[in-house]
Amino acid sequence: MNTPLEFQIKLAATNRAASLIVLNMLLTAILCAFLVYNAVLNSSVTTLVLLFDSASCLAVFAMFVAAATIKVTLASRPILLTSLFILQTGKVLDAASHLFITESSNWLNSGDALILVGELGLAVVAFRFVRAANELTNRDPLTGLYNRSHHMRHLSRLLRECREKKQSVAVVAIDLDHFKHINDVHGHGYGDTVLQTVATALKDQVAGADLISRTGGEEFEIVISNTDEPAAKAFAEKVRATINAIHTDKLESLSASLGVAVSHLSEAMPSLRERADAAAYQAKNSGRNRVILAN
Numbered sequence: 563m564n565t566p567l568e569f570q571i572k573l574a575a576t577n578r579a580a581s582l583i584v585l586n587m588l589l590t591a592i593l594c595a596f597l598v599y600n601a602v603l604n605s606s607v608t609t610l611v612l613l614f615d616s617a618s619c620l621a622v623f624a625m626f627v628a629a630a631t632i633k634v635t636l637a638s639r640p641i642l643l644t645s646l647f648i649l650q651t652g653k654v655l656d657a658a659s660h661l662f663i664t665e666s667s668n669w670l671n672s673g674d675a676l677i678l679v680g681e682l683g684l685a686v687v688a689f690r691f692v693r694a695a696n697e698l699t700n701r702d703p704l705t706g707l708y709n710r711s712h713h714m715r716h717l718s719r720l721l722r723e724c725r726e727k728k729q730s731v732a733v734v735a736i737d738l739d740h741f742k743h744i745n746d747v748h749g750h751g752y753g754d755t756v757l758q759t760v761a762t763a764l765k766d767q768v769a770g771a772d773l774i775s776r777t778g779g780e781e782f783e784i785v786i787s788n789t790d791e792p793a794a795k796a797f798a799e800k801v802r803a804t805i806n807a808i809h810t811d812k813l814e815s816l817s818a819s820l821g822v823a824v825s826h827l828s829e830a831m832p833s834l835r836e837r838a839d840a841a842a843y844q845a846k847n848s849g850r851n852r853v854i855l856a857n
Contacts, residue, residue: 574633582630586623586647590654597658615657622650634691642687649680702776704754705761713775717785718831720772724787725828732794734784734801735821735838739850741780748812756816759808767804770797783838791824791855798822798853806851817851819843824856 573579626646633639655673700712708716717733724731738760745753757780764774764782773785786797798820808816821841825834841856848854 571635572633574631579631582643583627586626586630586650589647590623590650593651593654597654611660615653615660619650619653619657622646622653626650637691638687641683645680645683645687647680648676648683652676652678652680705758705776707761707765707782708773708775710775710777713773713777713783713785714831716773717835720785720787721825721829721831721834724825727788729788730790731825731834732786732789732791732797733823733825733834733838734786734794734798735823735835735842736782736784736801736805737819737842737846738780738805739817739819739846744813752812756810756813759810760805760816760818763804763808764801768797768801783835789824791822794822794824795853795855802851802853819845819850820853821845822853822855 626643629639629642629646652673652675656677657673659673700708702709717731721731738756741753741756744756757776760782761776764784768774768784770786771784772787773783775783777783784797784801786794789797802818802820805816805818810816819842821838821844823834823838823841837856841854845852845854
């Protein structure tokens with residue numbers, strides 16, 4: 563099972579962070595020494611330009627130090643550090659183009675190109691961070707499946723789209739049997755493991771679904787578009803068998819009660835889900851480990 567996304571901010575290993583910062587300072591010092599050795603100071607440079615260029619370089623260096631010492635799990639740290647160092651180098655060369663006079667200024671003008679590359683790298687990091695953060699808000703942190711809020715939005719949108727195409731949508735409500743007993747006897751930690759195992763089984767073995775979500779404590783929902791009642795019930799039977807085949811070191815078998823509801827023309831999302839939930843409740847009251855088709 564893929565590890566669910568997590569958002570964490572923590573300090574990096576001190577020795578690694580220090581090594582990165584020292585390496586940055588060493589390379590920058592070498593570059594500055596090379597600039598001083600190969601060029602003549604421009605006496606006409608103004609104090610304001612000097613202060614601005616110095617502040618710009620120090621600001622990027624400060625960002626590098628922060629990125630080296632603080633790890634944000636959703637950010638691509640190697641790309642971030644590399645982009646910041648390239649940007650910092652570009653800033654140094656750009657400042658050198660103001661501070662020094664040299665016969666060959668091509669290498670000085672390359673600062674603009676490095677600044678562009680560094681900024682593009684930071685844009686990639688920002689894009690990936692926003693995408694990962696958005697994905698994180700849509701996921702259940704325990705199982706990695708979609709959460710209830712995303713499920714509701716996606717199902718509502720899917721119903722509208724299928725209504726325009728004159729297609730039906732099926733909701734399969736899944737309620738694990740005797741889950742409270744599992745928590746009471748084996749502990750909530752083991753109950754969490756069971757939920758993760760079920761989520762993995764659903765993702766790995768149930769194909770053809772539009773959406774698989776954890777909508778409650780031991781409740782899951784699967785959405786299938788463009789299907790009819792016989793196909794939806796056969797799909798649910800496959801899901802039931804998949805869950806029933808799960809074995810753990812403390813459980814000989816696991817079962818679930820499933821309810822299936824196929825949308826009527828122009829049926830609203832709350833009504834569709836309520837019918838699926840009612841069918842799952844009926845399955846549980848009828849002996850569990852079975853599939854009931856909603857009226």
